[in-house]
Amino acid sequence: MDVMHCTMPFALELIAAEADLSQGVNKYGESPMYIAVMRDFTDIFQKLLGIPGSAHVGCNGRHALHAAVRNGNPVIAKELVEKRPELAREFDNQANTPMHLTAIWGKTEVLGALLQNDWSLGYAFGNNCAAYRGYVSVARELLHHCPDAPYCYATGWTCLHQATSAGHLEFVEFILESPYLRKLVNMRDGIGNTALHYAVQRCNPRVVAALLSHGDTDITVLNNTGDDAVWELYRATNYAKTLNWNEVSMRLLKADPQNATSIYNLHKVAKDKLNKSSMEDAKSLTRTYTSNTSLVAILIATITFAAAFTLPGGYSNDASNEGYPVMARKFSFQAFLIADTLAMCSSLAVAFICIVARWEDLQFLLHYRSFTKKLMWFAYMATTVAFATGLYTVLAPQLQWLAVGICLVPALLPAITKLLGEWPVLKLRFRLGKTFNSDLLNMV
Numbered sequence: 314m315d316v317m318h319c320t321m322p323f324a325l326e327l328i329a330a331e332a333d334l335s336q337g338v339n340k341y342g343e344s345p346m347y348i349a350v351m352r353d354f355t356d357i358f359q360k361l362l363g364i365p366g367s368a369h370v371g372c373n374g375r376h377a378l379h380a381a382v383r384n385g386n387p388v389i390a391k392e393l394v395e396k397r398p399e400l401a402r403e404f405d406n407q408a409n410t411p412m413h414l415t416a417i418w419g420k421t422e423v424l425g426a427l428l429q430n431d432w433s434l435g436y437a438f439g440n441n442c443a444a445y446r447g448y449v450s451v452a453r454e455l456l457h458h459c460p461d462a463p464y465c466y467a468t469g470w471t472c473l474h475q476a477t478s479a480g481h482l483e484f485v486e487f488i489l490e491s492p493y494l495r496k497l498v499n500m501r502d503g504i505g506n507t508a509l510h511y512a513v514q515r516c517n518p519r520v521v522a523a524l525l526s527h528g529d530t531d532i533t534v535l536n537n538t539g540d541d542a543v544w545e546l547y548r549a550t551n552y553a554k555t556l557n558w559n560e561v562s563m564r565l566l567k568a569d570p571q572n573a574t575s576i577y578n579l580h581k582v583a584k585d586k587l588n589k590s591s592m593e594d595a596k597s598l599t600r601t602y603t604s605n606t607s608l609v610a611i612l613i614a615t616i617t618f619a620a621a622f623t624l625p626g627g628y629s630n631d632a633s634n635e636g637y638p639v640m641a642r643k644f645s646f647q648a649f650l651i652a653d654t655l656a657m658c659s660s661l662a663v664a665f666i667c668i669v670a671r672w673e674d675l676q677f678l679l680h681y682r683s684f685t686k687k688l689m690w691f692a693y694m695a696t697t698v699a700f701a702t703g704l705y706t707v708l709a710p711q712l713q714w715l716a717v718g719i720c721l722v723p724a725l726l727p728a729i730t731k732l733l734g735e736w737p738v739l740k741l742r743f744r745l746g747k748t749f750n751s752d753l754l755n756m757v
Contacts, residue, residue: 346362394427416446425458486523498527532565544579610660655692
């Protein structure tokens with residue numbers, strides 16, 4: 314019986330006439346009931362369910378209840394478990410029961426329908442499945458029916474470990490606020506790690522902040538190798554140049570000031586490791602930095618050089634002053650000339666420094682980067698001043714208000730650029746307040 318290609322009335326008539334067809338399966342191992350549920354054909358499903366001995370199997374070891382969970386259909390799921398309760402505990406080829414799939418797929422309504430029919434099903438899988446995907450609604454529904462549902466495996470791996478490791482902040486906050494689950498905060502897994510160990514290891518500052526804000530969190534808990542959560546930063550030194558790594562270290566320093574020595578030692582270890590890596594790759598770093606910097610420097614030099622020979626207001630045609638700039642006596646024009654000259658000279662200096670910067674030496678690269686960065690900022694600001702004063706010279710005699718307005722935009726541009734460029738650090742400073750420690754950011 315091919316339900317897939319039948320119209321609804323014809324399928325219902327066929328079922329009524331040939332009830333034995335409900336026991337058959339196609340070459341893929343799919344029964345009519347399974348196909349009907351997969352396509353949400355509720356009337357056909359109900360008709361098939363009413364036939365004693367009708368098949369419910371599907372492909373890959375699944376059956377009709379798996380299909381109802383997949384589609385998030387609580388009505389079909391409830392009718393199935395009422396008539397065939399054993400289906401809720403049967404595994405497919407991936408060792409998943411329909412209950413597992415409600416948590417993995419976030420089918421909260423189906424889970425509620427199944428637990429309402431048999432609350433003991435909640436003890437068959439626990440909260441770890443919901444934590445794996447971060448579905449808070451599933452965990453909340455489970456706790457509503459089964460407040461003491463399993464929350465950890467035999468290895469000690471709890472749903473809080475799972476949510477922390479996966480970075481599901483909302484689920485972590487749900488656990489910490491739950492009167493039934495908040496006790497998990499200091500529980501250790503098979504290797505002695507708490508959830509805080511994994512949050513630090515993943516360099517997730519938001520999860521770390523949530524765990525540290527919980528009043529019962531014990532930051533001094535040691536794992537089986539004798540390390541507290543702070544030392545998980547050592548395993549994450551590959552992230553040491555990121556803001557997340559540094560924010561985590563600052564939050565740990567605030568939570569446990571007595572452990573400041575360990576944090577600063579870890580910072581030094583990470584810095585030494587990065588310096589060693591940079592020394593080995595100094596040639597590549599120098600080439601990359603000089604290429605990018607020289608490109609911008611040459612662009613600024615080209616713009617300012619062209620501006621110097623297309624002066625605002627043009628040149629005089631009078632016989633006595635032929636070739637002399639018309640606006641030469643204006644202060645704004647003189648400011649334009651000075652700013653344009655400074656911008657061109659400083660950008661040219663950077664461009665030529667890039668030519669000679671070919672030594673495979675990290676200290677030279679650091680010095681070169683610091684020096685050229687300042688020089689490029691100066692060239693950038695001088696270019697914006699030249700642009701503003703040039704337009705002001707031309708517009709001021711007739712449109713004073715427009716000239717002033719246009720001048721304000723380039724004048725503010727360097728400050729806006731600086732603000733946008735350092736915005737992540739500024740946000741971090743704002744979030745941490747007095748906890749912010751700029752000394753820990755010198756690797757970023």
